[in-house]
Amino acid sequence: MLGRCALAVAALAVACGPDANERTKPDRATEPRIVALAPAASEMLVALGAEDRIVGIGNWVREPEQLLRLPRVGAYDTPNIERLIELGATLVVTADSQAAAAAHARLESLGVSVLALNTDTHEGIFRSLARLGAAIGREARARELGGTMRREIDRLRVESATLPRRRVLVVVGRDPLYAAGPGSHLDEMIRVAGGVNVLEDATSSYVQASRESVLARMPEVIIDLSDNRPGALRGRQAGEWVHFDFLPAVVENRVWLVDPQRLAIPGMRLVEMSRLVARLVHPEALGAPDPHEWLVPATRR
Amino acid sequence: MTRRRSGPLTRARLASRLIGLASLLAAALLVGLANGAGEVSLARWLPWTPPLDPIERAILIDVRLPRVLLAALVGGALTVAGVAFQALLRNPLADPYVLGVSGGASLGGVVAVVLGVGGSGALAGLGVPAFAFGGALGALLLIERIATIGGRLTVYTVLLTGAIFNATTAAGIYLIQSLASLEELHAIVFYLMGHIPSLPLAALALLAPVLILGVLALWSLARSFNALALGEEGATQVGVDVRRVKRQTILLGSLITALAVSLAGLIGFVGLIVPHLLRLALGPDHRLLIPAGFLCGAAFLVLADLIARVLVLPAELPVGVVTALIGGPFFLMLLRSHRGAHGFA
Numbered sequence: 001m002l003g004r005c006a007l008a009v010a011a012l013a014v015a016c017g018p019d020a021n022e023r024t025k026p027d028r029a030t031e032p033r034i035v036a037l038a039p040a041a042s043e044m045l046v047a048l049g050a051e052d053r054i055v056g057i058g059n060w061v062r063e064p065e066q067l068l069r070l071p072r073v074g075a076y077d078t079p080n081i082e083r084l085i086e087l088g089a090t091l092v093v094t095a096d097s098q099a100a101a102a103a104h105a106r107l108e109s110l111g112v113s114v115l116a117l118n119t120d121t122h123e124g125i126f127r128s129l130a131r132l133g134a135a136i137g138r139e140a141r142a143r144e145l146g147g148t149m150r151r152e153i154d155r156l157r158v159e160s161a162t163l164p165r166r167r168v169l170v171v172v173g174r175d176p177l178y179a180a181g182p183g184s185h186l187d188e189m190i191r192v193a194g195g196v197n198v199l200e201d202a203t204s205s206y207v208q209a210s211r212e213s214v215l216a217r218m219p220e221v222i223i224d225l226s227d228n229r230p231g232a233l234r235g236r237q238a239g240e241w242v243h244f245d246f247l248p249a250v251v252e253n254r255v256w257l258v259d260p261q262r263l264a265i266p267g268m269r270l271v272e273m274s275r276l277v278a279r280l281v282h283p284e285a286l287g288a289p290d291p292h293e294w295l296v297p298a299t300r301r
Numbered sequence: 302m303t304r305r306r307s308g309p310l311t312r313a314r315l316a317s318r319l320i321g322l323a324s325l326l327a328a329a330l331l332v333g334l335a336n337g338a339g340e341v342s343l344a345r346w347l348p349w350t351p352p353l354d355p356i357e358r359a360i361l362i363d364v365r366l367p368r369v370l371l372a373a374l375v376g377g378a379l380t381v382a383g384v385a386f387q388a389l390l391r392n393p394l395a396d397p398y399v400l401g402v403s404g405g406a407s408l409g410g411v412v413a414v415v416l417g418v419g420g421s422g423a424l425a426g427l428g429v430p431a432f433a434f435g436g437a438l439g440a441l442l443l444i445e446r447i448a449t450i451g452g453r454l455t456v457y458t459v460l461l462t463g464a465i466f467n468a469t470t471a472a473g474i475y476l477i478q479s480l481a482s483l484e485e486l487h488a489i490v491f492y493l494m495g496h497i498p499s500l501p502l503a504a505l506a507l508l509a510p511v512l513i514l515g516v517l518a519l520w521s522l523a524r525s526f527n528a529l530a531l532g533e534e535g536a537t538q539v540g541v542d543v544r545r546v547k548r549q550t551i552l553l554g555s556l557i558t559a560l561a562v563s564l565a566g567l568i569g570f571v572g573l574i575v576p577h578l579l580r581l582a583l584g585p586d587h588r589l590l591i592p593a594g595f596l597c598g599a600a601f602l603v604l605a606d607l608i609a610r611v612l613v614l615p616a617e618l619p620v621g622v623v624t625a626l627i628g629g630p631f632f633l634m635l636l637r638s639h640r641g642a643h644g645f646a
Contacts, residue, residue, distance in 0.1 A: 060482070173487055176496045176617065202616050208491070211364050211499065212338035213615035215356065228482075243363065246355035 032136060035084055037094035038076040040119040040267030042067055044129055045093060047145055047268045048138045056087045058094070062261075079103055084112060091115065093132060120205070122188050125270055126150065145268075152271040153192055156278055160194030163282045168195040169219035169249070172206065172260070174226040174240075177214065181207040185266040186223075186277075193278035195221065220248040221281050225260040233257050235291055236283075256280045310586050318589060322596040326373070329600035333369040333607050334361070338614050368499045368610075369603055372620075374512050375497065375565045376575075376602025377595035378557040381516045383572030384579070384594045385554045388526035388587055389547060390456050397558040397572035400551060401440045401463040404470030406562040407493055409436020411474050414488045415481055429492065430563040437559030440466060445551065454547050495566035495621030497606050508560065515557040516595050522546055523587035530585065568602070570624045574632040575601050581635060601628075 034050065036042035037058035045054055046064050056073045071087065074080035077099040084092065089112055094100065096118040104114040115135050117128035126146045133142020168190045170180040180186035181202035190197045198217040199207055222241055233239055238255045241247065249255050258280075263273050279286045337360070353361065382397035390399070397403075413432030448454055448462040478489055500508075525546040528536040533543050558572075575598045576590070583589055602620070605627065609620040 173491065175498055176491055176619075178487065178491065181616075199615055203613070204616070207616040208496075208619070210338040210610060210615050210617045212360050212610070215360055215364065216338060217615075218356075228485075244359050246359065 032091045033088050034091045034093060034136070035073055035079075035087065035089045036061060036067070037073070037079055037092055038117070038119075039063075039265045040095065040125075040128070041093040041115075041117060041132075043268040044117075044132050045136075048129075048133060048136065048141050050136050050138065053136070055089060056084070076100060077103070079107070081106060081110070085110060091135065093117065093135075095119065119265075119267055120185060121183070122153065122185070122192075122266075122270065125266060149271050153274055156271075156274055157192050157194075159286070160192065160278055160282065163194045163285050166195045166220040166254075166281055167198045167217060167248075168193075168221040168223065168281055169198045169214060169217075170263075171222065171224045171226045177209045177211050178226075179207055179209040179214070181205050185270075185273075186263065189263075189274045189277040190281070192274050193281040195281045215244060215247070218248055220252065220254060222247070222249040222255045223263070223277070223280055224255065224257050225263055227257065228260045232259075234259060236288065254280070254283065310589055315589055318583065319592055319596070322593050322600075326596045326600045326603075329603045330369060330373065333372070333603040334365060336607055337365050337610055362502075364499045367502055367505055368497050368606065370505055370509075371500055371564065372497045372602045372606040373599035374505075374509055375561040375568065376571050376605075377599035378512045378516065378561045379568065379572035380575040380594040380598025380601075381519055381591055382554040382558045382561075383598075384576040384587065384590050385519050385522070385526065385550050387576055388529055389550045389554075390460060391529065391532070392456070392460065393577070394573075395460075396569075397554065397561070398467070398567070398569075399460065399463050400555055400558075401444045401466035401470075402437045402555045402558045403562055403567055404467035405440025405443075406433040406437035406559055407567060408470040408473050409433045409439070410492050410563065410566070411477050411489050412436070414492060415477055415485050433563035434559050437555065437562060440470070441551070441555045441559070453544065454551070459551070491619070492566055494619035495568040497565050497602075497609075497620055500564070508564070512557055512560060515553050515560075516591070518553050519550065519557075520588075520591045522550060523591055526550075526587040526591075527585070566621070568621045568624055570621075570628040571598055571602055571605075574628045577632065578635065 032053055033055045034045060034053045035056040035058075036045050036054055039058070039061050042054070042057055042061045043064070045051065046067070051066065054067060054070060056071045057067050058079070059072050059075045061067060071083070073083045073087070076095050077097050079092065079094070079100070081103065084107065091113045092104075092107055093115045094104075094117070096116040100116070104116060107114050113135070115132060117132065118124040119128050126149065129142050129146045129149075130139075133139045170186045170190065172178050172180060172186075179199055180190075180197065181199045181204055182197065183205035187197045187200070187205070198214060198219050199209055202209070224239060224241070227233070234257050236253065236256055238245075238250050238253075239257050241250055241255045244250060258276075262276065266273060276289055279289045283289075379397045383395070386395040386397065386399055387393060389395075392399075410429050410433035413429040444459070444462050444466055445454070448458040450458060474489070474493070478486060481489060525536065525541045525543075528539050528541045529543070529546070531539070536543050536546075561568075576594055579590055579593050579597060583593055602624070605623045606620045608627070609618040609623045612618060612623075
């Protein structure tokens, strides 16, 4: 009953616009009240300096630290609409998702704007940043950030262009073998790093890969993100790949066991991630990364 | 192929049929071993060719051979369990999963995925199968206890208990999925779709005798299965201890199913269509059906897994998708052309 009353009041608040909002937060009557449902969205909002506009976060948002005290409002594809209304959200920033399309339409019909960002690719990230900047009135900052990121990525590309083009395998799941294919942000990062994805001819961005194919294609670098357990083996070591000691990656000591959190969700950390991948592909030229670069700090868990 | 019209099953006839089917399995194994992603010819196995280089050795012996052998064992075990359950429950829809073993195994496996029980060292990768096997056995004991009424297991309560148990565990899995993280979700979905892993050969050497003993034990019940076609009362009248046969079948059939599911996930259709195909082709005698089921089920899954391995290279398909997509329509066609000739009809 209480929930329904709250919903009714909140719905009224939204329906009446800024006037009704005044009752709870009079000082922010004209400012957007933003909910960051997807991890990449929260990072972008903070980077754009809109941190103090965020009133709620999605269940899978794990950083930045300062947002974690905010109320959680459901997963990005199943937002809790009642909770969103209760918080007086005026803008929901989330990930583009087929599964969430109905929920997004419902929110729009309740007067909450939805900005669904596609951050699967580099270009998608730049475009998302620009759209988000426009939506919250920080175009200039968005342009500046986007420009810097582009320049950094281009510099990395130029730096790697003269280095040997290595065959790279990025493993995201072990049994069955599941790996990054064309169209994934990981594939793009391999190319920026001057490498070739051994699965570049696969048909989807993540593939259940044939173990035999992968072995026959003799990867020279293996970035293994398959173990997400806390305390799992990390670093520059062959792990279970040691069984295949004929692989150039094993022979030349370029198997890296990396925490998936480090490379899983692209967003504002695109440059940082791309640089990490480039150094994993060409450790001798660009410098092998320090252990802290693949060990996620304990606070994030 | 229609034994029904060619007189009773003599020892010679049984032997000749089984030798024929064994050669079919041998051929399937050869085809399975000869093909794959890595460009390695089967001729490289011949003793007078130069020794395998490390890449060929890894592809053929570490990856392909164990996978082909496990596909054969899993396919054989699921088919025999299907034959036995159909005979025991006198229900053509019975398959190895009908008793709730699949539900228990999947729930156990999914819990292991979420808890991150991977196993390490020599046990690497065996954490999930171990949990799945525990779940399957737990399900079996629970269902046996619930379905036993007044000291008797009735077909009706066994079927119903199994179906409801499977539905309940499915809900449990959805619950876990809805709370799982993105990475866990991937692992769960792949586990549930069915996949033949490349186990170390040593693990296969442990597993194979257990599965084969289970199959042989079920074969020893073949005469009782034949008698059960007369109904439980009829079987009792010709001297079959129905209660004992029921218990043994449920235990043995579930045991081999549990082993298969815990290693390879939920591979559908093998344990349903291969037994029916064999009933159509070989008639209703379980003395032949059970060993034939093992050989044909093994061959079927080896070939289905071959398709799963090579059809979309460099990617793979879940083998359960292949068995259902090929097996389903093929079986329906066959059923149509043999109307009335079915072992159950």
